[in-house]
Amino acid sequence: MKTVESEIKYLKLLSKQYPSISKASTEIINLEAILNLPKGTEHFISDIHGEYESFVHVLKNGSGVIKRKIEEVFSSTMRDNEKKALATLIYYPEQKLDLIIKEEENIDDFYRINIYRLIELCKYASSKYTRSKVRKLLPNDFKYIIEELLHENIDGEHKKNYYKSIVETIIQIDRAKEFIIAISKVIQKLVVDRLHIIGDIYDRGPRPDIVMDTLMDYHCVDIQWGNHDILWMGAASGSKACIANALRISARYANLDIIEDIYGINLLPLATFAMEVYKDDPCNCFIPKISDQDVSTKEKSLIAKMHKAISVIQFKLEGEIINRRPEFDMKHRLLLNNINYEDKTINLKGKDYKLKDSNFPTIDKNNPYKFTKEEEIVMDKIVSCFKNSEKLQKHVSFLFSKGSIYLTANSNLLIHGCIPLNKDYDFMSMKLQGSEYRGKALMDKMESLSREGYFFEEKSIQKQYGMDMMWYLWNGKCSSLFGKDDMTTFERYFIGEKETHKENKNPYFKQREDEDMCEKIFKEFNLDSKDAHIINGHVPVESKNGESPIKANGKILAIDGGFSRAYQEKTGIAGYTLIYNSYSLQLVSHDPFTCAEEAIVNESDILSTTEIVEHKAKRKTVRDTDAGKKLEEEVKDLKLLLMAYKKGIIKEI
Numbered sequence: 207m208k209t210v211e212s213e214i215k216y217l218k219l220l221s222k223q224y225p226s227i228s229k230a231s232t233e234i235i236n237l238e239a240i241l242n243l244p245k246g247t248e249h250f251i252s253d254i255h256g257e258y259e260s261f262v263h264v265l266k267n268g269s270g271v272i273k274r275k276i277e278e279v280f281s282s283t284m285r286d287n288e289k290k291a292l293a294t295l296i297y298y299p300e301q302k303l304d305l306i307i308k309e310e311e312n313i314d315d316f317y318r319i320n321i322y323r324l325i326e327l328c329k330y331a332s333s334k335y336t337r338s339k340v341r342k343l344l345p346n347d348f349k350y351i352i353e354e355l356l357h358e359n360i361d362g363e364h365k366k367n368y369y370k371s372i373v374e375t376i377i378q379i380d381r382a383k384e385f386i387i388a389i390s391k392v393i394q395k396l397v398v399d400r401l402h403i404i405g406d407i408y409d410r411g412p413r414p415d416i417v418m419d420t421l422m423d424y425h426c427v428d429i430q431w432g433n434h435d436i437l438w439m440g441a442a443s444g445s446k447a448c449i450a451n452a453l454r455i456s457a458r459y460a461n462l463d464i465i466e467d468i469y470g471i472n473l474l475p476l477a478t479f480a481m482e483v484y485k486d487d488p489c490n491c492f493i494p495k496i497s498d499q500d501v502s503t504k505e506k507s508l509i510a511k512m513h514k515a516i517s518v519i520q521f522k523l524e525g526e527i528i529n530r531r532p533e534f535d536m537k538h539r540l541l542l543n544n545i546n547y548e549d550k551t552i553n554l555k556g557k558d559y560k561l562k563d564s565n566f567p568t569i570d571k572n573n574p575y576k577f578t579k580e581e582e583i584v585m586d587k588i589v590s591c592f593k594n595s596e597k598l599q600k601h602v603s604f605l606f607s608k609g610s611i612y613l614t615a616n617s618n619l620l621i622h623g624c625i626p627l628n629k630d631y632d633f634m635s636m637k638l639q640g641s642e643y644r645g646k647a648l649m650d651k652m653e654s655l656s657r658e659g660y661f662f663e664e665k666s667i668q669k670q671y672g673m674d675m676m677w678y679l680w681n682g683k684c685s686s687l688f689g690k691d692d693m694t695t696f697e698r699y700f701i702g703e704k705e706t707h708k709e710n711k712n713p714y715f716k717q718r719e720d721e722d723m724c725e726k727i728f729k730e731f732n733l734d735s736k737d738a739h740i741i742n743g744h745v746p747v748e749s750k751n752g753e754s755p756i757k758a759n760g761k762i763l764a765i766d767g768g769f770s771r772a773y774q775e776k777t778g779i780a781g782y783t784l785i786y787n788s789y790s791l792q793l794v795s796h797d798p799f800t801c802a803e804e805a806i807v808n809e810s811d812i813l814s815t816t817e818i819v820e821h822k823a824k825r826k827t828v829r830d831t832d833a834g835k836k837l838e839e840e841v842k843d844l845k846l847l848l849m850a851y852k853k854g855i856i857k858e859i
């Protein structure tokens with residue numbers, strides 16, 4: 207137990223911050239008050255896959271939280287269409303006001319009514335927080351005014367005119383538009399205290415960069431890396447194999463323009479190389495997956511050639527890693543040496559399969575993993591572009607600073623894929639740098655190695671190992687981000703027989719239905735199983751086939767419902783999100799989102815259904831959270847300091 211005597215050194219330091227009995231007492235009172243406030247709302251989103259429009263919309267509507275607050279405040283005083291209009295105004299204030307200003311005959315009246323409504327709503331949303339926390343969320347321009355308005359009692363006779371005159375002046379001096387925009391954004395911030403991204407921001411969809419910019423601008427966010435994120439993190443670190451994979455996926459989904467235009471990576475060397483090598487090859491297995499007609503046949507044909515060129519480069523680079531890292535135990539993924547280049551077949555697990563495409567002009571059949579001179583030049587140029595892309599480096603360094611492989615937050619374990627298990631449901635183990643790791647320790651080790659891959663100096667052994675680890679995390683069987691035995695990319699391109707495409711999911715995915723298994727995992731991560739949940743993304747929940755995202759009696763929530771348009775056919779919906787407020791844990795399922803323009807003009811929100819997964823008998827307060835535990839510690843220390851002052855062990859200053 208801590209006593210004044212044992213903590214004297216620390217208490218002396220603390221006394222510098224709280225130099226008197228009165229200062230320490232005030233802080234204790236403040237902290238105790240905060241501990242009794244309701245817990246802030248947490249918002250969980252997963253598998254965004256570059257679908258920035260749906261993502262930004264769900265972020266703006268707080269998975270339905272804004273609508274709920276509007277309902278709670280204006281339930282019987284506003285019509286449904288007015289509530290919808292108010293919600294749209296809060297989500298898209300700039301764009302909606304532009305439209306309204308054009309159409310509205312009495313704009314001042316519109317401003318007046320809506321400013322009052324927004325203030326009411328803002329008051330309600332801020333009532334969970336301390337004044338100081340709310341102040342920090344206010345924009346500089348309107349800080350003082352919003353604060354005044356939030357803390358005024360409109361019904362109080364004395365202040366009624368004061369309050370009214372603030373609103374009238376805002377309108378008169380032509381600041382209403384800016385004010386509405388500012389207060390709408392404050393409301394958006396207030397309804398969600400903390401955002402958790404359960405991985406896979408990158409790949410398949412059009413604009414992961416906008417998602418990243420939005421996250422960097424968000425008031426409080428953490429990220430659990432997805433396999434697609436670690437791929438881009440590896441690419442930004444300079445791992446050639448990660449770069450080749452990232453480029454291959456971008457070509458597959460015809461997204462090469464973001465690499466060029468947004469990240470400023472010059473793909474001309476790859477295009478020139480591909481056009482030369484595959485001049486007369488239609489590269490039919492590599493035609494990009496796109497539904498829209500915007501891409502011309504010529505363009506498609508060029509992308510297909512680049513797609514094939516980078517895929518072959520990828521297979522060669524992966525062969526190099528597999529050979530230099532026997533501990534990755536991936537020798538069975540060395541496929542180029544199993545090809546019979548004369549017969550145009552490949553031998554897999556003792557069986558011969560015909561290749562759909564056997565034109566390999568860059569492969570030396572006696573040394574299939576060897577780069578040609580041209581491939582070397584192309585890759586060197588591309589690596590240098592990835593490393594020097596300012597925007598990509600900014601995004602990736604944010605992923606490192608706000609991200610991790612897993613996170614325990616307020617008794618929940620957040621992790622993109624799985625906790626790798628063996629067939630006997632024991633934690634999978636892996637030997638890394640001479641030592642065996644399993645469970646939590648394995649994830650910690652892998653995370654630390656990945657950081658070395660990004661941060662260690664160029665050409666160091668640690669950096670190379672760390673970069674290889676990032677590639678392993680993308681597709682290795684002990685990777686919690688990937689959670690499958692093999693990634694059958696080669697087979698999916700080159701072999702018709704579907705049996706070869708199969709990727710077996712880690713036993714975790716079967717076993718996660720079992721509550722005892724969850725107990726074991728909670729114990730491993732030092733969580734109290736009474737209150738804990740595991741939140742996963744990664745594997746699309748096929749709700750149209752009756753699969754439920756709620757598993758193990760509510761202990762596990764799998765929220766990859768498919769923001770990714772490419773996967774919506776499979777899932778039948780457009781994604782799940784989770785809301786964890788002071789009363790309950792709620793699962794929200796969203797219908798597909800058309801586009802922001804439609805949402806603004808027609809005030810059409812994403813249709814979403816909310817299901818209460820768990821209702822708390824007692825409302826949760828800050829005291830019940832991780833932050834609360836820290837505050838309680840602070841209170842304890844301050845009480846000791848108080849005692850030290852009273853006993854004269856430390857003197858007031």
Ligand SMILES: O=P(O)(O)OC[C@H]1O[C@](O)(COP(=O)(O)O)[C@@H](O)[C@@H]1O
Nearest residue numbers: 406433434690693694695709744745
């Ligand atoms: O659907 P695509 O683009 O062909 O990708 C298939 C590949 O994506 C993966 O499912 C990984 O991506 P996810 O993390 O989104 O599941 C691989 O296991 C698989 O080989």
Ligand SMILES: [Mn+2]
Nearest residue numbers: 406432433744
């Ligand atoms: Mn994933």
